[in-house]
Amino acid sequence: MKINARLFFSLWLLWSSTLFAQPKISVKSFEQKENDLTARIDAPKKDQNGDVCAIIKVVTPQTGFIWEPDGLGIVSAEYKTGEYWLYVPYGAKRLTIKHDKLGNLIDYMYPIPIEKAMVYIMELKTSKVITTIDNEQIASNKVLTSANSGILKIVTSPTGATITLGGDNIGTTPATVPNLLFGDYTLTLSLPGYATTTKTFTIAEGKTAQITETLAKGRDVTIASEPNGAALSIDGNPVGYTPYISSLTFGNHTLKIQQGEKKAEKTISIPQSGDEISFSLTFDPQSFTETVNGVSFDMVAIKGGTFQMGSKKNNVEKPIHTVTLSNFSIGKTEVTQTLWKAIMGNNPSYFKGDSLPVEQVSWDDVQVFLDKLNQKTGKTYRLPTEAEWEYATGGGENNRTEFFGTNNESSLSDYTWWSANSNGITHVVNTKQPNSLGLYDMSGNVWEWCSDWYGSYSISPQNNPKGASSGSSRVLRGGSLDDIYYDHFRTAFRRLISSDSHFYYIGFRCVRSL
Secondary structure, X not given: OOXXXXXXXXXXXXXXXXXXXXXOEEEEEEEEEOOOXXXXXXXXXXXXXXXXXXXXXXXXXXXXXXXXXXXXXOOEEEEEOOEEEEEXXXXXXXXXXXXXXXXXXEEEEOOOOOOOOOEEEEEEEEOOOOOOEOHHHOOOOOOOOOOOEEEEEXXXXXXXXXXXXXXXXXXXXXXEEEEEEOEEEEEEEEOXXXXXXXXXXXXXXXXXXXXXXXXXXXXXXXXXXXXXOOEEEEOOEEEEEOOEEEEEEOEEEEXXXXXXXXXXXXXXXXXXXXXXXXXEEEOOOOOEEEXXXXXXXXXXXXXXXXXXXXXXXXXXXOOOEEEEEOOXXXXXXXXXXXXXXXXXXXXXXXXXXXXXXXXXXXXXXXXXXXXXXXXXXXXXXEOOOHHHHHHHHOOOOOOOOOEOOEOOHHHHHHXXXXXXXXXXXXXXXXXXXXXXXXXXXXXXXXXXXXXXXXXOOOOOOEEOOOOXXXXXXXXXXXXXXXXXXXXXXXXXXXXXXXXXXXXXXXXOOOEEEO
């Protein structure tokens, strides 16, 4: 009878490995787990003296062990998935581990004392006799197995995935792994460009376990917007409307949403592992024009962000502190006399002109104006907080300027009506250059009321601060037509004044939360 050469070689390899190999058992690590309450609360057992046993959790993928304790004995040995639990009396010193395939570990001395009701983790390291072969290596297309073992067959789509079993690289798919001792195992399949997959399986004596896996090239994601119902495109391709659930390939993608004239964009990254992935896009705030009693005024949307508020130049501006603001809109210009007359029916200004800023209005007067404006529009307009005013004047979150629109004192007159160019009168709004946010006259022309009571700054980070809870003075910002000092036009400069003050150099602008 002729025996195929490959089959003969395979059989010889299996026989010789069994005959000559002397697998050993060793302890990879042994440590106490103080936070593990298994022995104390979850699953306690007592020894013959009534004391609560310690538990030694022996971590191993193999089964079929015999445990021989020292003279104190073992109360019980229980097999759990991937580990054995040995209940031992406190004071135990050593343990002998035997296995008919893997050999023996004689009189292993515990490296630390065994205490009552404590849990210890013993990780075993055992030698393996694992030979990875494909079906062509066995002419009969059958793999012989030894007692107490089984076979694992692994197929993936696409092929070529690296197989890691018990920390060892055992080849690539497709593969057949013979002579695995019966028990529970975990393996990973990895291939560049695809998600790493972890699989658990059980080897039964004389049986073949089969793993067939299609590797994922991407991951399921959920994409939402606020509000939902926005048209969504991914990498320039329209895909539908939010909320959107689908699979995206690994790597970076550009998301764009649009709803009417509102747009938003976001770059996302899809990792190969991790928790469930979801993304949400929020539209940038939108500028708008308000019309009331036939008079229109523009509100500029300001995207919220974080900035450093204050300065080191004056004590009232200290300490510099971190402030985070939500989105808001602010008047493109100071409130004009035309708008004031449309709401209030009078004009208290010293310098008269429809497109001039209204002035000689107190903080208290402004509150009456805002109440009437809100009644007519059905919206909620208010004065800016100091933080909002400083944030908008300096240009928002990025590329902030020391003065309105500029960092150079020499350029102040390009943006500001002040003593050097005003001739002692107010001027038509939005005739100087705007800052980077499209706002006009936030320094010069007239000082502007803020909503805050005057108070000292806190050094701690603030979210949407509203100033002191009480006080005797309100805050003015921005400088005016007859200020002669550069310092008054810095974005951080503060001035305090009584809320009932009426002067030709004091006006205001409106803000609305978004």
